[in-house]
Amino acid sequence: MSNLTIAVTEFLLMGFSDIRELQILYSFLFFLIYSAGLMGNLLIVIITTFDRRLHTPMYFFLRNLSIVDACFISTTLPQASVNSLMNNRAVSIIGCAAQIFLVVFLGYFEFTLLTVMAHDRYVAICHPLHYPVIMSPRVCMQMTLTCLFTGLLYAGFHTGYTFQLSFCQSNVLHQFFCDIPSLLKISCSETFGNTLSLLASALVVGVGCFVCITASYIRILSTVLKFPVKEDQRKAFSTCVPHIIVVSLFLISVLYVYLQPPSSSGSIKDVFFSLFYSMITPFLNPIIYSLRNKQIKEALKIVMKRKHSLKSKG
Template sequence: MSNFTISVNEFFLMGYSDTCELQILYSLLFVLIYSASLMGNLFIVIITTIDRRLHTPMYFFLRNLSIVDACFISVTVPQASINSLMNSRAISVTGCAAQIFLMIFMAYVEFTLLTVMACDRYVAICQPLLYPVIMSPQVCMQMTLTCLFTGILYAGFHTGYTFQLSFCKSNVIHQFFCDIPSLLKISCSETFSNTLSLFGSVLVIGISCFAIIIASYIRIFSTVLRFPVKEDQRKAFSTCVPHIIVVSLFLISSSYVHLQPPSDSGSLKDIIISIFYSIVPPFLNPIIYSLRNKQIKEAARIAMKRMFFVRNKV
């Protein structure tokens, strides 16, 4: 194989479809989803910032999650849609490395933030008297910065470890964006250690975070079910159910993509699953949290009234 090793200067990504008409249709559809996701997440960021009643740890983490979601979907969809519309699928090695780093970083921060949000709900419901002390602004900021810093280390390790490989079998990536499983498939180097490190780290982090989330909600539900007033139970459940839905969707889809052997990647099924964890969660998160959260809807209603009043006054 070493006699056939070539220097790969760029990769070629797959499009959404091999048919030109479907390519354009899917590109426009994903552009609409991207725009809606961007506006939805920006809406949550603005509402939780301007309304002082929402300056609590819960909405602080939700605001950060919305920022991450907006960045997460921006890493893949704009470039893939532009490439499809212009029929240009090439991406440089540097661009591919940057995309992989940002994807891993955003996915890591998203999942760890979801874990922190589960802990926040546990303290709020199970330890309400100690909540202001345990979840102080300083603690919230430290937890967020920890997610960001460890995410940089995690993404940097896997990105660097992947791009030390040689690529000579092909420079066609069977995805609409760069990801590690697809790159491992086209590498002519020994990829067992890369596969093992990716599998192990995803498994360890995934199981650890998921265990914390499950433990938090077991305690939450056991506490909520002891509430004497049904209305209090309903309010507590209404803040937890959206979080559980988001965690389940993100964890199942991302685990499927990253825990399968590289030899099995490259199918249409993998592209569809990748859409579920790279596009669907950032799109659904603001919808789920906004529609099921009365405080956000009330804050939005008040903000709209103020804008209407100011406009009429002018």
């Protein structure tokens, strides 16, 4: 068994098709989605950074979410696109470990950041007079750094714990990128401790954040319904709806993939739901926020006008 374990020096990711034409098509689609998602998120980062009117807690968190999404989508899609184009599914153990660390870290960071954003909307709508004090720049920075550092610890623990296992039965991962559930399914070591820690931590983080988000929106809803002016109700709902959509897509897809027992065989459903939290959600974030946010659209127009005027002068 030890000889077989040493022989596993790389993993093979699942291909989307064995037909060459379809491989090229998938590669092209992944590249388009990646380019659009990356450009959209970076555009929000640029707009919220250089437009002083958007230097508020809400847009501070939105800027950080866009940075996380840009990194998240860059962790999985470029490799998937290249692998499909080159018909090469191999990934080294070090590369797999690095990808798992980044996916877990960025996923944790995104979900906790979405929780903080829900709290920000609750304070802004339910306690508008105390909002500048409760959500001061210092508090916003502390919240963001807490999400970041706890995410590093969370990802570091699970990545290290996973790669203490032996892999001697198979090196084929039924996934288009490296993730912990896929590795647990092919390990020849005892994975009960890994499974228990993964389920427990996923439930604590996932359910904990979900409870906080739900509580925030219940209080927001009860406050918004008391608004005398219907237009104010509509504006409040339009601010919160994108957040709810992103949270729902992200949570459902992550929990489906990570709460399955390792004994279950890989299926197309796993890949489908993985696409949602690793690709679709980061891609949709800039679309949802930019299309439903007048301030973002106005700031974008100003940036485009400045760019046009600079070109004219040049």
